[in-house]
Amino acid sequence: MEKVILIKYGELSTKKGNRNFFIKTLCSEVERKLALENCTITHDFSRMCITFDEDQLSDILKKLNTIFGIHAYHIAYKVSSDLETIKEKVLEVMKQESFHTFKIETSRRDKNFPIPSMELSRLLGSIILKAIPNVQVDVHHPDVLCQVEIHEKDTYIYTNAYPGLGGYPVGTQPKALLMLSGGIDSPVAGYLAMKRGIKIEAVYFEAIPHTSLEARNKVIELSRRLAQYTNKINLHIVPFTELQEAIYQHGDPAYCITIMRRMMYRIMERLCQKYHAEAIVNGESIGQVASQTLVSMHVINEVTNYPVIRPLACFDKLEIMDIARKIDTYDISILPYEDCCTIFVPKHPVIHPELAVAKEIEATFDYETMIDTIMKNIQTIVIREEDSQVEKDLL
Amino acid sequence: MIYLDYSATTPVDDQVLDSFVKVNKTYIGNPNSLHQLGVESKHLMEDATKQVADLLHVHPSEVIFTSGASESNNLAILGVLLKYPQRGKHILTTALEHSSIQETLSFCEKLGYIIDIVPLLPTGEIDLDKFAALLTKDTVLVSIASVSSEVGIRQDITRIGAMVKAYPTTIFHVDGTQAVGKIPIDLTNVDLFTFSAHKFYGLKGIGCLIKRRGIELEPLIHGGKSQTIYRSGTPPLALIVSLAKALRIALKNQPERFQKVESLNHLLVKELSKMDSVVLNSNDHSIPHIVNFSVPGIKAETMLHWLEQDAIFVSTKTACSKDNSSSLALLAMEKDDSVARSSIRVSLSHLTTEDEILKFLKSLEKGIQKLHLK
Numbered sequence: 038m039e040k041v042i043l044i045k046y047g048e049l050s051t052k053k054g055n056r057n058f059f060i061k062t063l064c065s066e067v068e069r070k071l072a073l074e075n076c077t078i079t080h081d082f083s084r085m086c087i088t089f090d091e092d093q094l095s096d097i098l099k100k101l102n103t104i105f106g107i108h109a110y111h112i113a114y115k116v117s118s119d120l121e122t123i124k125e126k127v128l129e130v131m132k133q134e135s136f137h138t139f140k141i142e143t144s145r146r147d148k149n150f151p152i153p154s155m156e157l158s159r160l161l162g163s164i165i166l167k168a169i170p171n172v173q174v175d176v177h178h179p180d181v182l183c184q185v186e187i188h189e190k191d192t193y194i195y196t197n198a199y200p201g202l203g204g205y206p207v208g209t210q211p212k213a214l215l216m217l218s219g220g221i222d223s224p225v226a227g228y229l230a231m232k233r234g235i236k237i238e239a240v241y242f243e244a245i246p247h248t249s250l251e252a253r254n255k256v257i258e259l260s261r262r263l264a265q266y267t268n269k270i271n272l273h274i275v276p277f278t279e280l281q282e283a284i285y286q287h288g289d290p291a292y293c294i295t296i297m298r299r300m301m302y303r304i305m306e307r308l309c310q311k312y313h314a315e316a317i318v319n320g321e322s323i324g325q326v327a328s329q330t331l332v333s334m335h336v337i338n339e340v341t342n343y344p345v346i347r348p349l350a351c352f353d354k355l356e357i358m359d360i361a362r363k364i365d366t367y368d369i370s371i372l373p374y375e376d377c378c379t380i381f382v383p384k385h386p387v388i389h390p391e392l393a394v395a396k397e398i399e400a401t402f403d404y405e406t407m408i409d410t411i412m413k414n415i416q417t418i419v420i421r422e423e424d425s426q427v428e429k430d431l432l
Numbered sequence: 433m434i435y436l437d438y439s440a441t442t443p444v445d446d447q448v449l450d451s452f453v454k455v456n457k458t459y460i461g462n463p464n465s466l467h468q469l470g471v472e473s474k475h476l477m478e479d480a481t482k483q484v485a486d487l488l489h490v491h492p493s494e495v496i497f498t499s500g501a502s503e504s505n506n507l508a509i510l511g512v513l514l515k516y517p518q519r520g521k522h523i524l525t526t527a528l529e530h531s532s533i534q535e536t537l538s539f540c541e542k543l544g545y546i547i548d549i550v551p552l553l554p555t556g557e558i559d560l561d562k563f564a565a566l567l568t569k570d571t572v573l574v575s576i577a578s579v580s581s582e583v584g585i586r587q588d589i590t591r592i593g594a595m596v597k598a599y600p601t602t603i604f605h606v607d608g609t610q611a612v613g614k615i616p617i618d619l620t621n622v623d624l625f626t627f628s629a630h631k632f633y634g635l636k637g638i639g640c641l642i643k644r645r646g647i648e649l650e651p652l653i654h655g656g657k658s659q660t661i662y663r664s665g666t667p668p669l670a671l672i673v674s675l676a677k678a679l680r681i682a683l684k685n686q687p688e689r690f691q692k693v694e695s696l697n698h699l700l701v702k703e704l705s706k707m708d709s710v711v712l713n714s715n716d717h718s719i720p721h722i723v724n725f726s727v728p729g730i731k732a733e734t735m736l737h738w739l740e741q742d743a744i745f746v747s748t749k750t751a752c753s754k755d756n757s758s759s760l761a762l763l764a765m766e767k768d769d770s771v772a773r774s775s776i777r778v779s780l781s782h783l784t785t786e787d788e789i790l791k792f793l794k795s796l797e798k799g800i801q802k803l804h805l806k
């Protein structure tokens with residue numbers, strides 16, 4: 038029997054007017070991801086169907102598990118829509134299962150099929166009851182649920198359901214810019230934003246020579262992990278050294294972090310305008326550090342009215358670490374390289390900063406010109422999920 | 433030329449050599465340098481390390497590159513003993529080990545360690561009952577080859593490992609030099625694992641020690657952190673990349689290569705069993721890549737040179753132990769001395785052809801007639 042993978046659209050199919058757009062985005066994502074696999078993909082209004090060679094299965098599943106918008110998929114047997122064949126094959130499929138109770142669920146996508154669904158379920162059930170000893174029907178909590186989907190030409194039979202990543206396909210929401218530092222939180226924030234369909238570009242604030250190229254490499258690696266869930270990620274590298282040094286030369290050390298974050302938000306807003314992004318995403322979690330108290334957030338946020346999405350705002354550190362491990366960013370994040378949030382950390386950063394004080398300090402130096410210079414010197418690298426072809430050939 | 437000594441070393445794969453040359457030419461930075469060139473080299477090294485780790489289902493931090501299997505074996509044994517001097521003085525091993533294990537353990541004996549050789553069944557497999565009896569909470573290290581180099585005997589590493597696991601302070605080292613690229617590897621119950629690239633069409637001069645997290649080693653080559661903290665020295669990036677590539681190619685093609693070798697093995701063994709004066713030392717527990725046999729009455733080395741006249745290259749015992757004495761491995765498998773003195777190891781590859789096997793058999797037959805007469 039030929040096996041196929043069936044992808045159900047789930048939540049996507051409730052999107053009414055936008056439904057086609059959502060489904061089209063998902064389909065092209067699946068097609069792109071599986072382009073190198075030798076498989077055929079077809080789709081209709083309620084599902085995609087992937088025909089594959091048995092030895093490709095694990096590779097294909099691995100790729101499907103990096104696509105947002107897939108809520109569940111089934112590995113189904115495809116047989117021809119002919120009553121005798123269906124009877125025979127359902128029995129064959131059920132004989133491979135070990136169970137005590139079962140249920141058959143039939144749906145006719147092709148209403149010309151001569152037997153109504155309920156009746157066919159009963160008929161198939163009776164065949165199984167006769168052929169397999171010691172089993173009984175349980176329509177509420179069956180050990181095995183065998184689903185039979187009848188289409189005009191083909192019928193799909195399956196007893197399994199595997200969860201996908203869920204969420205919406207990346208690209209169904211506009212772009213947002215992610216503040217990616219190299220720590221544990223920001224990649225997770227990026228992942229969660231993408232899960233809602235947001236297209237992400239990453240921004241890394243770099244303070245060479247206070248931070249090293251290895252720190253940048255770490256951010257590149259993190260971007261590469263995030264790129265698994267989309268195609269590529271543009272990483273914008275912001276030369277932050279001069280401005281950061283200026284912040285530490287002017288004013289109260291306790292306010293350094295507050296001012297630094299305000300500067301970062303200012304630059305983020307300029308970048309959003311430049312790259313047509315609708316929001317800023319970062320890994321802030323309420324109360325985690327001094328700059329992430331509600332009061333700090335308020336004072337820092339004051340410089341922009343772009344929405345700042347903080348997917349981790351209410352997460353515990355342990356919950357964040359769990360996701361980081363799941364998406365393979367944890368091991369990279371814990372590499373011990375300084376980033377610009379960890380250098381020059383004052384002994385006692387202010388926990389309840391006052392807006393007036395922050396503004397007063399900022400008035401003492403010309404940060405606008407510095408930001409203008411920074412904007413001219415931003416470097417962008419395109420990070421793809423795969424390593425460069427040169428490197429791949431070497432290995 | 434008919435090369436039948438693939439367990440001594442293999443010819444390098446062209447693609448592997450190609451990567452080696454390209455990396456040498458294009459990645460000139462020292463991976464430990466902090467500048468751009470160093471960072472690029474380091475990045476490539478990390479990718480190569482990750483590839484090795486993924487292929488063996490371990491974590492990248494568990495991969496230590498060395499100069500080869502002998503160094504890995506030395507590092508495994510001495511590194512553990514130096515790190516855990518308080519854990520007991522007892523070590524278990526077998527008579528089938530490579531000289532880099534045997535000699536290192538002899539050295540440890542001088543330092544006051546007690547080495548017990550686990551008895552074998554006549555098949556060459558470890559007698560697990562006797563192994564269980566020898567294993568105590570004072571056993572600091574168990575070192576066993578998953579495939580023996582001389583006779584090709586496979587040991588049940590997963591099961592032995594599970595037995596060792598019952599002793600939380602005992603560390604299990606496996607020498608996988610003759611196994612990687614030939615048979616599937618299961619490192620679930622293994623603490624330390626040795627292998628070397630040149631046994632699977634990689635280059636000489638690069639090997640690896642897999643060290644499970646949670647186990648510490650005292651380095652033998654001090655000098656601070658390099659690729660790992662366990663082995664100093666500028667990482668040989670091109671060799672590391674070549675190992676990763678050789679491993680990928682070997683594991684990808686392992687099933688079909690195994691099949692090919694198996695069918696060659698059947699041919700060779702079938703013909704050898706027909707010869708009255710030949711005693712087969714390999715058996716069903718040997719990997720098909722290694723066929724060990726003896727011609728009692730004819731000194732192994734004499735036979736080796738006889739075959740060499742026909743440009744056929746085989747080994748007596750292993751390449752690393754070619755002095756003219758009895759094979760301890762065969763004696764441990766309860767073979768008599770005349771067998772142990774006359775053993776020849778033929779080792780096969782997927783590159784071997786049927787024709788080569790037939791030519792070898794012909795030359796061997798002739799040699800037996802000629803040399804017996806003398």
